[in-house]
Amino acid sequence: MPTITYDKKDLLNLIGKKLSDEQLEEVIHSMKTNVEEKNENEITIELTPDRPDLFGIEGLARAIKQYLGLQTGLKKFAVNSPKLHVKASYLPYRPHLAAAVVRNVSMTDAFIKSLMNIQDVLTDTVGRKRKKIAIGIHDFDKIMPNINYIEVNPSEKIVPLDTNEEMTLAEVLEKIPKGKDYGHILAGLKKLPVWTDVKGIFSFPPIINSERTRVTEKTKNLLVELTGIDKEAVLQTLNIIVTNFAERGCAIESVKIFHGDKSEVTPDLNPTFIDLGIDETNELIGLDLKKGDAIDAINRMGYDASENKGLLRVFIPAYRTDILHKVDVIEDVAIGYGFDKFVPHLPSVPTVGKSHSVEKLSGKVRQLLTGYGFQEIIRPVLTNQKNLFDKMNLDRENVIELENPVSEEYVCLRNWLLPSLMEVLSANKHVEYPQNIFEVGDIVVPDEDEETMSRTVRKVAVVLAHSKTTYAEIKGVVESLLKQMSVNYSFKETSSRTFIEGRQAEVISNNKSIGFIGEISPVVLEQWELEMPCAAFEIRFEL
Amino acid sequence: MKKYELTQEGQEYLKKGLPEKQLVVILNKQPMKSLPFDEAKKSIGNFYIGLQWALKNKWAKSYGKDLVLAKYPTDIPEQNALEKLDKGEYAEQNLINTLLQRKLIKKIITSEADKLVGKEITNLTPQLLKSGLWKQVKFQKYDVNVPVSKIYPGKLHPYRQVIEEVREKLIGLGFVEAKGPLVELNFWNMDALFVPSDHPARSVHDIFMVKEPEFGKVLDKDLWKRVEETQKTGWITGSKGWKNWDFELARKLILRSQTTAVSARVLSKLKKDDLPHKMFVIDRNFRPDVVDATHAIDFDMCEGIVVGEGLTFRHLLGYLKEIAETFGAEKVRFKPSFFPFTEPSTEGVALIKDLGWVEFGGAGIFRPEVTHPLGVEVPVLAWGLGIGRLAMIKLGITDIRYLYSDNLDWLRNKEVVR
Numbered sequence: 001m002p003t004i005t006y007d008k009k010d011l012l013n014l015i016g017k018k019l020s021d022e023q024l025e026e027v028i029h030s031m032k033t034n035v036e037e038k039n040e041n042e043i044t045i046e047l048t049p050d051r052p053d054l055f056g057i058e059g060l061a062r063a064i065k066q067y068l069g070l071q072t073g074l075k076k077f078a079v080n081s082p083k084l085h086v087k088a089s090y091l092p093y094r095p096h097l098a099a100a101v102v103r104n105v106s107m108t109d110a111f112i113k114s115l116m117n118i119q120d121v122l123t124d125t126v127g128r129k130r131k132k133i134a135i136g137i138h139d140f141d142k143i144m145p146n147i148n149y150i151e152v153n154p155s156e157k158i159v160p161l162d163t164n165e166e167m168t169l170a171e172v173l174e175k176i177p178k179g180k181d182y183g184h185i186l187a188g189l190k191k192l193p194v195w196t197d198v199k200g201i202f203s204f205p206p207i208i209n210s211e212r213t214r215v216t217e218k219t220k221n222l223l224v225e226l227t228g229i230d231k232e233a234v235l236q237t238l239n240i241i242v243t244n245f246a247e248r249g250c251a252i253e254s255v256k257i258f259h260g261d262k263s264e265v266t267p268d269l270n271p272t273f274i275d276l277g278i279d280e281t282n283e284l285i286g287l288d289l290k291k292g293d294a295i296d297a298i299n300r301m302g303y304d305a306s307e308n309k310g311l312l313r314v315f316i317p318a319y320r321t322d323i324l325h326k327v328d329v330i331e332d333v334a335i336g337y338g339f340d341k342f343v344p345h346l347p348s349v350p351t352v353g354k355s356h357s358v359e360k361l362s363g364k365v366r367q368l369l370t371g372y373g374f375q376e377i378i379r380p381v382l383t384n385q386k387n388l389f390d391k392m393n394l395d396r397e398n399v400i401e402l403e404n405p406v407s408e409e410y411v412c413l414r415n416w417l418l419p420s421l422m423e424v425l426s427a428n429k430h431v432e433y434p435q436n437i438f439e440v441g442d443i444v445v446p447d448e449d450e451e452t453m454s455r456t457v458r459k460v461a462v463v464l465a466h467s468k469t470t471y472a473e474i475k476g477v478v479e480s481l482l483k484q485m486s487v488n489y490s491f492k493e494t495s496s497r498t499f500i501e502g503r504q505a506e507v508i509s510n511n512k513s514i515g516f517i518g519e520i521s522p523v524v525l526e527q528w529e530l531e532m533p534c535a536a537f538e539i540r541f542e543l
Numbered sequence: 544m545k546k547y548e549l550t551q552e553g554q555e556y557l558k559k560g561l562p563e564k565q566l567v568v569i570l571n572k573q574p575m576k577s578l579p580f581d582e583a584k585k586s587i588g589n590f591y592i593g594l595q596w597a598l599k600n601k602w603a604k605s606y607g608k609d610l611v612l613a614k615y616p617t618d619i620p621e622q623n624a625l626e627k628l629d630k631g632e633y634a635e636q637n638l639i640n641t642l643l644q645r646k647l648i649k650k651i652i653t654s655e656a657d658k659l660v661g662k663e664i665t666n667l668t669p670q671l672l673k674s675g676l677w678k679q680v681k682f683q684k685y686d687v688n689v690p691v692s693k694i695y696p697g698k699l700h701p702y703r704q705v706i707e708e709v710r711e712k713l714i715g716l717g718f719v720e721a722k723g724p725l726v727e728l729n730f731w732n733m734d735a736l737f738v739p740s741d742h743p744a745r746s747v748h749d750i751f752m753v754k755e756p757e758f759g760k761v762l763d764k765d766l767w768k769r770v771e772e773t774q775k776t777g778w779i780t781g782s783k784g785w786k787n788w789d790f791e792l793a794r795k796l797i798l799r800s801q802t803t804a805v806s807a808r809v810l811s812k813l814k815k816d817d818l819p820h821k822m823f824v825i826d827r828n829f830r831p832d833v834v835d836a837t838h839a840i841d842f843d844m845c846e847g848i849v850v851g852e853g854l855t856f857r858h859l860l861g862y863l864k865e866i867a868e869t870f871g872a873e874k875v876r877f878k879p880s881f882f883p884f885t886e887p888s889t890e891g892v893a894l895i896k897d898l899g900w901v902e903f904g905g906a907g908i909f910r911p912e913v914t915h916p917l918g919v920e921v922p923v924l925a926w927g928l929g930i931g932r933l934a935m936i937k938l939g940i941t942d943i944r945y946l947y948s949d950n951l952d953w954l955r956n957k958e959v960v961r
Contacts, residue, residue, distance in 0.1 A: 032879045050881045128741060232786065284908065285887065286855025325782040327910060331887035334856060335879045339889065346861035349851055351821045353714035356722050370697035375954055378700045380841035380947050381725060381827055400726055403752035406831045410840055428951040435951060444725050451760045452796060454726040
């Protein structure tokens with residue numbers, strides 16, 4: 001999970017109360033997150049993926065203030081009526097937009113830092129790295145209406161942020177880092193989306209803003225513009241940004257956007273509501289809260305609530321984008337009440353426990369194999385074809401391969417266990433022999449008859465490695481194991497290149513092959529750089 | 544020197560004659576040279592031994608209910624040998640072997656043991672015990688602190704020992720163990736758990752995709768339809784839904800990234816009669832990561848669900864507390880947390896000796912958007928533990944790679960989990 005670092009002084013200023021580190025940490029833990037790091041000046045926390053309203057320092061401070069009871073209930077934000085109009089073309093690849101003007105900002109260091117932070121974090125997470133949403137924040141006083149959201153030829157020009165050079169949009173995509181990073185989102189388009197004013201392009205979403213409208217310490221008024229492919233996400237994210245800014249005392253002014261004949265005004269900060277039964281709340285969380293208790297709890301989480309026809313009508317702030325269902329509000333009742341106040345209660349639910357047949361059988365086999373004095377091994381299921389086939393002197397077979405491996409060592413799932421054990425022997429050449437080891441574990445084989453086009457199979461493999469090991473010795477083990485497990489068996493000579501010719505066999509039970517046994521070929525031993533004879537078997541048990 | 548001495552039985556036969564001899568003498572005395580079996584049986588002791596040897600030597604044969612003398616032996620070599628050996632005289636080796644076999648004689652032990660009488664000896668031997676000479680020897684004193692060679696027992700992997708302990712605990716609590724496939728459909732791993740199609744945890748950086756074949760099968764079309772509706776509109780669950788759903792993505796084959804996929808499979812198969820039900824699974828999952836001391840791409844999770852009428856969040860905390868105590872938790876606390884498929888959600892933290900507060904697992908009540916499409920209308924408590932990390936605590940190790948260790952020295956020398 002990504003983390004975010006906040007300035008402690010700014011956070012405490014916004015909260016408006018002096019808190020010790022311990023108190024701060026404790027309250028942050030109630031915000032579904034963890035403090036990852038802290039020092040004298042800063043505090044780093046893990047982002048709570050469902051609460052983007054807490055990503056910004058202002059939103060986090062608001063939630064803390066409410067939780068501590070310093071300012072409970074729904075926070076109301078005034079939105080001034082729109083003066084600015086935007087004309088929007090319908091761009092099918094990026095059809096949704098929203099904007100707001102934020103007035104009377106005071107560009108302190110803390111605010112500048114917060115403003116950059118919130119843009120980055122929101123576009124990365126909610127914005128899915130700008131694919132779903134892109135955000136542009138501009139010095140509004142540098143913009144000369146009329147404002148349009150339109151598409152233009154790639155030959156149109158812009159002076160991109162942090163440069164002094166005018167270049168074409170095509171050049172932006174090719175030359176500057178942001179263009180290279182995010183250009184793929186616009187791949188294949190003949191025309192490109194831009195925001196323009198009378199002076200030309202001032203934003204090229206989702207790539208970059210113009211240097212002309214750069215926000216500086218002197219900026220007094222801001223234009224916040226969002227574009228994206230998910231209407232609700234675009235609108236909600238604007239709500240989060242402007243309510244965060246408003247916490248610093250700025251004024252929010254809406255913007256009227258014209259889509260042809262139709263128009264809409266953004267942002268809409270009116271709360272929505274959900275009706276909640278006190279019984280269903282108590283049933284889910286296991287408490288016996290009275291209506292008043294529930295209202296107190298929910299107020300601490302920043303909602304307003306009132307009684308309505310026997311139900312609680314809960315008003316949800318416009319920045320809470322995570323409320324999909326009643327249960328989301330009920331959780332907030334529980335958090336507002338305080339998780340620490342819940343008394344864990346182990347209920348009496350009469351059921352009979354049972355182990356899975358595969359695990360039960362595996363347990364018996366492990367018990368026998370340790371009884372023979374062998375050491376259990378547990379190895380990763382992920383491996384590579386070199387281990388599975390090349391080093392076992394076999395031709396490569398079809399196995400389950402990864403589309404997106406992270407290293408050459410782990411590229412496919414093992415389809416037999418023996419290579420895993422050979423790997424262990426190979427890593428312990430200087431350790432005292434005999435090395436008699438086993439694994440009872442899973443392998444995966446392709447199988448077109450299955451839902452998942454593959455089958456996970458539990459198998460058993462044993463390798464004996466010492467100077468006097470032979471086919472006879474390993475046969476003794478497999479015979480004893482099968483006899484103890486009440487499995488009938490016979491041996492049929494085979495000719496695998498993994499084993500020495502004439503010292504290997506298939507293990508057959510009920511006319512079916514259940515595995516193989518043999519003395520490992522010196523060709524294989526050399527591949528694993530082993531200088532010790534090895535005898536092995538691998539079998540599967542029918543359940 | 545006498546090499547053999549007669550056993551008690553041998554002594555008896557020396558006096559009375561071997562049973563076969565006794566038998567033929569009696570038969571020879573009969574007017575018809577025969578006796579009914581019943582009478583012959585009563586005539587001597589050890590009748591069957593005598594009969595066996597008399598028949599074998601063709602001195603007697605059976606004729607209906609009668610035993611008839613076939614040939615009266617002029618000489619009985621075994622009898623002679625018995626007498627000779629008693630006097631310490633020579634006897635043929637094959638006769639000696641027969642008598643030894645019949646346990647009529649035994650070899651007089653004249654081994655090294657005799658020489659040891661009164662002396663100090665190193666090893667107590669079976670011979671000393673058999674001959675009783677142990678009474679007459681002294682045992683050399685050992686240095687009780689003598690250094691000895693190492694013995695490595697056949698052992699379960701330390702990690703397995705922890706897993707087994709947890710399994711035992713859960714089965715004891717009434718949980719039924721479940722399993723599921725390692726290669727999984729995105730559908731079970733994510734979609735059925737109400738994770739939106741565009742959730743960041745579904746990116747190629749977080750989930751291993753299967754190269755070939757790319758897609759799995761849609762078996763229960765009705766279920767898929769319900770999940771699709773829930774994802775898009777909330778269906779009848781009372782939810783707003785996620786507006787979008789990507790069917791192709793749901794069909795894709797991946798490596799299971801969470802055992803919650805198994806919980807979803809189990810829930811989809813549950814019938815009303817199965818309730819209440821408790822299920823657990825301890826099994827392997829995979830995630831793309833660079834393997835180092837704290838990251839493994841193969842990792843195990845221990846997941847449990849409790850399904851039944853009237854279950855609440857407080858009950859969930861009860862189960863979590865109980866399980867945390869398996870790992871030696873002295874105290875537990877619960878923090879608010881977030882998982883896409885549960886609400887309310889919590890993270891359990893346990894106070895563990897020498898370590899302080901440690902996160903031990905995430906839990907919650909499955910969202911209606913998860914349970915309803917799967918056909919479950921009662922609360923489902925769910926929890927998941929990173930059993931690997933908990934095992935590391937229990938085993939006192941800081942490198943996660945030891946859980947799948949190829950270090951035989953460590954495996955051999957690591958103490959068993961108590």
